[in-house]
Amino acid sequence: MAAVSGWLRRAWDHDLAWSFRRSPVTILAALLTLACVGGALFAPWIAPHNPFDSATLNLSDGFSPPAWTAQGSAKYLLGTDDQGRDVLSTIMYGARISLGVGLAAVLFSALLGVSLGLLSGYLGGRLDAFIMRVADIQLSFPAILIALLIDGVARVALPHALHDELAIYVLVLAIGVSGWVQYARTVRGSTLVEKNKEYVQAARVIGRHPLAIMLRHVLPNVMGPVLVIATIHIATAIITEATLSFLGVGVPPTQPSLGTLVRIGNDFLISGEWWITLFPGLALVVLVLSVNLLGDWLRDALNPKLR
């Protein structure tokens, strides 16, 4: 117990925590992120309604405006959509998908990018040249296009029913593949620097296998910037997924993400039911903005030159 409290005290005192405490914007961003993540994670338990249980849906409650307007009711805080689904609940469930896809894509991206960057930087030679050329070629395409490409290929290749089931995984793959390059380049650069340091040479003299050196010696020392990239990448991944869903090529409508919700609600914007698209859009903005701000803070806090 004393060990834990000692660790907590040291963590509180640590440079990162101190920098965090100094910035009200960062604290706000962290709280908002926590709220979004919490809401998404515990949606099945804390959402006021279950928007996917058709039994609870009441079509007559459809198109009900937010609670604070004249015709609204406290039962549906942010109003309902055309099918009587509570907007707040759909946002919470939608955030689940958005965050889930975003995090999974970033994890995939990071794993792929860090591995390729490490191999490229450490082994050098033709492998390095090949990987970097592939990276360069990929960078000449916008990320969305890459994701669209993979998604399109999957759609054509898989039978329709299977595609719907695997849509989320395909999406994760698509966004993941579209984003690995920045990790690979950063890690490769750091690896090139670390490779020439004497502790790596010492490990070679001791006789360690190159793979062991890469994983146990080099990797821990190049991971720093990866964390920053990943945090900012989460925001990008969520936006990419939202864009794809908005375009109709993302998640299937049975599991709507925030992007899907914005698209669905868009159709009703003209007829005056503004809340159906606005609130999911706002939720998306708040989520992405807070994650971005957190990433910004992390990047500056970890930058030794700014300290």
Place this chain on the structure above:
Amino acid sequence: MSAPLLEVKDLRVEFPTRRGTLVAVDGVSFAIDPGEVLGVVGESGAGKSLTGMAIIGLLEPPGRIAAGEIRLEGERIDKLPPERMRRIRGRRIGAIFQDPLTSLNPLYTIGDQLVETILTHLDVDKAQARSRALKLLAEVGIPAPEGRVDHYPHQFSGGMRQRVVIALALAAEPRLIVADEPTTALDVSIQAQIIALLKRLARDHGVAVMLITHDMGVIAETADRVAVMYAGRLAELGPVREVIHEPRHPYTAGLMGSIPKIGILQRHARLVQIDGAMPRLNAIPPGCAFNPRCPKRFARCTTERPELLTVGNARASCWLYADERR
């Protein structure tokens, strides 16, 4: 007896950090006469570079001069506004730093950089500035300067680049040059050339030099007087022969003993070593900063910080030399 060119009195340089204020230079006082070479020697962390930076006015914030005075030809320069300091820097004080690669702007020819410095500080026209630049390059030993004046820094070798840096420092005819480890990054044979050059130029131009280095050998060859620094304080100050051959402060004695010298000791004999290490700035012991490592310490050393006491021609901050009466 002419007035000193540079006078430093009780200089104190501090670094406020979130864990408290670190005192990097604590109450250092010395003077440099016109035309003399003062060596400032010490190991890493002793504060010698910071002293030099404070004098030139290039202390990086949050470091700041917290107390004391610096006077150049009688005029105070430690509290000047940046614009005034900029004019003094270069015109009356020249600077030479350790790394010739980063001391020169890689995007401009050395001719451009020399002419720019000359034009900034001296009242001459471009043609005169250029001919002055060529003369300086010849003086510092660049062969065939007309052919090389329009070359870029990367086209010179390390030793040649340092010569160009010396030329730059001399360009505006300063009275004082602060040289911070000017030979450390150079090969041994080049070091010898640069040291000889500095000595000759100082003599020919009547320029005083504050030579900051960790290398006692360079001091022995070049300096008239030497100041030994330890943990931000002055340990000893005196004529170079005396300090080297008859060090008064136990730290100086230990330092001289630990330097390997050819032919003095038997091979495989042990070098004199001072146990322990220089204290970190946030852990300087009370009393004399050297006392935990000092073979000659006694009670007073652990409680009272020694002043700079006179011992013959030199001065040492060590209670061994206090009068019995005190």
Place this chain on the structure above:
Amino acid sequence: MSADNGPLVRLIEVGRDFDVSRPWLNRVLEGASRQLLRAVEDVSFEVAKGETLALVGESGCGKSTVARLIVGLYALSRGRIEFDGMDLAAPGTEAPALRRRMQMIFQDPYASLNPRWRVRDIVAEPIRVLGLSATPEAERERVAELLRQVGLAPEDGEKYPHEFSGGQRQRISIARALSGNPEFLVCDEPTSALDVSVQAQILNLMTDLQERLGLTYLFISHNLAVVSHIADRVGVMYLGRMVELAEAERLFAAPRHPYTRMLMDAIPDLQMTGKARTPVAGEVPNPLAPPTGCAFHPRCPHANDRCRAERPALLGPETGAVACHAVAEKRI
């Protein structure tokens, strides 16, 4: 098994080239040819068991490359290296076993320890890789013993490198090098980055360890004064070649090669004997375009036509050899 009266380490006409050509595409477009940097050329010497051989020279002379060739960080371009009578490059399982008997200490105390590893893991790495300790307790005891041997405390094993000073980090490097029980230590400028008083501590430590553990050292340095303290024999290198190889006493009392004399002259005179020194002219030439004949001839006051045309060979026994025409012709 081992040649008892032979040298521990033997280099025979060792050479190493580095390809510093521009990238392929640039070469094709510019019509440029390949550029080969001969970092080490025709170097031969022996190190006897228990002795300290120093390699000195200025930057670019190839001494660090020789060190790395011996421990296997670089592959040989030419020549042969034998350890205990056996060729290190011979195919088969001999080489790894031979390599385990040598270790290396590096120059930069700040880069030679992995900043993310604890000291005990750093020191224990060779033990683990070589499987020298049977149990974790035995390993922990061995690490504690090693730390004590280099003047640190066993508790220091729990700390990270950044908590130590430069001198202490170098001690940790030495502990790591010793943990595999090597016989031969290659030391690449181990004290060049340290303050003078710390250097004295480390040099004393290394001398003590050599006596106690019967180690053989190859000591690389650019500082002749340091070398005069620690070396039994000294090899002087210039532009990738060995120009003089002699017993330390003899070399320092009467250096023969003009470059050695120049190096000795360049050492600042701490005794202040007032002896006039003539700083030598010129700088080390570009290794990509070395001078013809003897590489030192542009800076040598004794160079003649033969020096400009013909490269001198290293003539003489291991205790006193010089590569200089002027010496061979008894002109100096």
